[in-house]
Amino acid sequence: MSVRVVHREGEEPVLEVDKRTLPKSIPNRFKHLRFSTKIPVECNTCPYRSRDVGGNGICPKFEADKLCVIRDDIRKLTEEYHTRDGGEILPLLEEELDAQVEKLKFFGVIETFAGQLNPEVSKRLNVINNITKTLNEIKSKTITVSQTEKKVLSPKERDEISQEVTKMITVTQGGLNTTS
Numbered sequence: 001m002s003v004r005v006v007h008r009e010g011e012e013p014v015l016e017v018d019k020r021t022l023p024k025s026i027p028n029r030f031k032h033l034r035f036s037t038k039i040p041v042e043c044n045t046c047p048y049r050s051r052d053v054g055g056n057g058i059c060p061k062f063e064a065d066k067l068c069v070i071r072d073d074i075r076k077l078t079e080e081y082h083t084r085d086g087g088e089i090l091p092l093l094e095e096e097l098d099a100q101v102e103k104l105k106f107f108g109v110i111e112t113f114a115g116q117l118n119p120e121v122s123k124r125l126n127v128i129n130n131i132t133k134t135l136n137e138i139k140s141k142t143i144t145v146s147q148t149e150k151k152v153l154s155p156k157e158r159d160e161i162s163q164e165v166t167k168m169i170t171v172t173q174g175g176l177n178t179t180s
Contacts, residue, residue: 039068065085069084103124104121104128
């Protein structure tokens with residue numbers, strides 16, 4: 001965030017926040033949340049959660065202590081297991097991981113005996129990789145700490161800043177020129 005001096009004709013210079021440098025706005029509709037790259041697995045840690053619990057309140061799917069259904073990978077899991085509770089999905093995912101490892105061993109043995117590459121082995125490796133990644137995300141708890149400070153300038157402080165900035169900037173008819 002930066003501050004700039006705005007000169008309007010017939011008025012004294014005014015100190016304003018440069019809105020071009022503010023962070024990009026948060027998506028205001030549900031469909032735009034799908035394109036967010038940093039949606040966590042759990043609703044409790046999501047920045048879009050309800051305002052009651054410290055979010056910005058734009059997620060219509062928020063439920064406390066549940067998994068996110070906006071993320072496609074997690075939504076598919078919750079539809080497959082018919083629950084959004086992470087405690088119920090974890091053991092089921094671990095069982096599925098064990099089953100996929102056993103299938104990988106089976107197809108690995110077949111590949112060895114056949115002496116040629118079996119596409120099932122690559123498929124099982126990808127499935128195991130995806131399940132493991134999802135399991136790690138659900139198991140790991142991320143803690144986000146944010147701190148904000150808001151300070152309101154008194155009129156005297158604003159005038160002092162404006163005078164200092166005005167000293168550094170000279171106005172010409174062609175626009176603003178900065179002097180060192």
